[in-house]
Amino acid sequence: MSDHVIPIFIALIMIAGLVKRVDVFSEFVEGAKESLGSAFGILPALIALMTAIGMFKASGALDVISAAVSPITEFLGFPKECIPLALIRPISGSGALAVFGSILSDVSPDSYAGRVASVIVGSTETTFYTAAVYYGITKIKKTRHTIASSLTADFTGFIMSALTVRLLLH
Amino acid sequence: MESFAKNIYKLILKYDIFLKIAINFRSYIYPECKGGYACLAGMAVFMLKWIFAVMLIISAIFGAVEGNMGQVCEAALNSSVEAVDLFLYLLGGMCMWGGLMRVAEKAKLTDILSELFRPFLKHIFKGLDMNGGAFRAICMNITANLLGLGNAATPLGLEAMRRLEQEEHTGDTASRNMIMFVVLNTASITLIPTTAASLRMKFGSAAPMEILPCVLITSACALAAGLISAAALDGMTLGRRKKE
Known part of the structure; x- marks a missing residue:
């Protein structure tokens, strides 16, 4: 079922493009060029954060933190490998990508922790950045419960990612 | 149980203190920022600065104490190469989806889909002119997000915020x-988790897209939790402001 989604989705976009007389090839190339620009924007941050995470992991400090929080995560059924990911996800997109890459190189993507990490990356967003950009354009100074509610959504996402992987994929 | 949840919310609301600290660092991090909550970005940058520095320092200390200095040194030299490797791997996929989604945008798929969401969104955004510019921009932004059109979603979102303000x-x-709109945007609502799938493929997953149902259910639950808490807290934070 999952294998069908992407090819059909792509074909539908192409059909819609042809029906609406879009110059599909030039627009595709133009869009790819735009993405290329924004992709290069994240590379420096990715290098910085992957170095930090790589060294932190190699020093053994990550194991100590994971062991310290493991009683809580065991209670919630959340894999301890994904703790750093949950911590950095609301703050930095490239940070989350760096942690995700390091998780997948440690455990198999098809293991429990690897799958939970994948679901977290696929289903949550960089809360602080998004809220900042959106309120940045207005004169709003009091955001009231925006951050509280957004973090509630993130936390629910973390719990649900562990739960759905356990129920649907294991 | 209810009072416990309320206490936790009060605790999170105190998060405001951190935001206010961030405001003070605003001029340092964001010289062009004149006010408003662009300092939220300042806060993320501020937090990252400390996370980054503290991680590197702790690594050196921990490595020395635990006798892992060899591995730490190796990580320091290798991680940047790994980062570029990861980036190159993602680059192709990012460009492919960027190109594809631009075709979708030009084919007016976003317009068609946003019509479909109108009846649903009507219940989330109350007291808003259904034919107004703000509501239209909100519909378009949410559609663009669903399709993973990051480049198109942000300008539409900014337009929606500006019009809401007016x-x-x-x-x-x-x-x-x-608040509803920002919460909707901070809870990711992308239909196809392309980045997660490409990275899974790189590290040898047998079925990179198998996570799709989990992602959809998790996104929906996270979104519902965010919106419900935003609606529930609405009265509470307004009351808090009145007391002040």
């Missing part, structure tokens, strides 16, 4: 609809 005369306090 239509609701918000002043310096966020309105209920604004």
